[in-house]
Amino acid sequence: MRIFSTHSLDPGVTQDLRDLGDYSIAKSPTPADIMQGSQGADIIVVRAPIDPAIIRREPQLRALVRHGAGLDMIPVEVATAVGALVANVPGANAVTVAEHVIWSALSLLRRNPEVTVDLHRNGWEAGRQHSVSGRELSGKTLGIIGFGNIGRQIEKIATHGFAMNVVAATRTPARLPPSVPAVSIIELLQVSDVVALTCPLTDETRGLIDAAAVQNMKPRSILVNVSRGPVVDETALIDGLQSGHLGGAALDVFSTQPLARDHPFMSLNNVILTPHMAGITEESMRRMGEGVVKEVRRIISGELPENFCNPEVESAYRAKFG
Known part of the structure; x- marks a missing residue:
């Protein structure tokens, strides 16, 4: 069984995958090297966008396993059309991303970017001038748009660590904790001191934070985006x-x-600004990798993934691979 990964992984995870099959890694996570390196793959471990042509090219491709939760890097419909399984590892980096959200909100409220620049460039007193306009996170209102695994972790830290008031806009309000009211996006923007975007990228969320949404946001509020870039109109x-x-x-x-x-x-x-690393730490990489190994092991042994993202493919997959 040939296992191909778009990126290098945790050392222990790498060894586990080598024990399971013929394991290889792309020379670099570029489209060209992924296209070349994935030739002959039975299972692809995904940490970079997969060209649909790769899936259509490989008749023996059994599965694409996402090293993480978001599926926007995998053309799921194409995989389903050719009889390939899609799996992911949800929740493994949720606490990691949640910590990033809280850390960055704290830093912005205390004006750390400005303090750091002025301290370096203009000296002690210039840096201290920002302190009088710094604000505390405790007691503020946090609005979470998209309340999945990450949203739940953010809410725990915000509520229990900083006594924040948390509101949420979600497609599944019945899953919210009793202490978190479901509100419309407009209401959330109007009342929140900090807005955290943790929603998936869909047709509904693309461009969600546009000019009108920005104007609806509370004056001096903070936006934290750990979802996907196109959710925000950057201009x-x-x-x-x-x-x-x-x-x-x-x-x-x-x-x-x-x-x-x-x-x-x-x-x-x-x-x-951070380079798409909110969910990456030593610990989260290990957890995500261990989740990948678990799913790869199941697939190789003839089982279906535990986190099966395209269950409608099962009959076609069984007909193709038994």
Whole structure:
């Protein structure tokens, strides 16, 4: 069984996958190297976008296993059409992302980006000048858009660690904790001091935070995006930040990645930028990798994945691979 990964993984996970089959890694996570390296793969471990042509090219491809939760890197409909399983590892990095959300909100409210720049460039007193306009996170209102595994972890930290008031906009309000009211997106934007985007990228959420949404946000509020870049209209967000209507933004994902060095975000002093790493730590990489190994082991042994993302493919898969 040939197992191919778009990226290198945790050392222990790498050894486990080598024990399960002929394991290889892309030379680099570029489309060209993934296209070349995936030839002959039975199972693909996904941490980068997969070209649909790869799936159609490989008649022996059994499964694509996402190293993480989001499925936007996998053309699931194409995989289903050719009889390939799709699995993911939900929740493995939820606490990691939640910590990132809280850390970045704290940093922006205390104006850490401005303090750091002025302290380095202009000295002690220049840095201290920002302190009087710093704000506390405790007691503020946090609005979470999309309340899955990550949203639940954010709510726990926010409620129990900072006595925050938490509201949520979600497609599944029945799953919310009793202490978290379900509200409309407009209401959430109007009352929240911090807005956290943890929703998946869908037709409904693409461009969700547009010019109208930015204007609906509470003055001096903070936006934290750990979902996907296209959920936010970047031009509208930049306008809101430059005008002073928004207090800051922490962005881990962008409409185009990697982020260009001359992007307007780079010149804003009330923004925290991270290169799509909110969910990556030593611990989360190990947990996600262990989840991948578990699913690969099940598939090789003839079982279906535990986190089966396209169950409608089962009959076609069984007909093809037994």
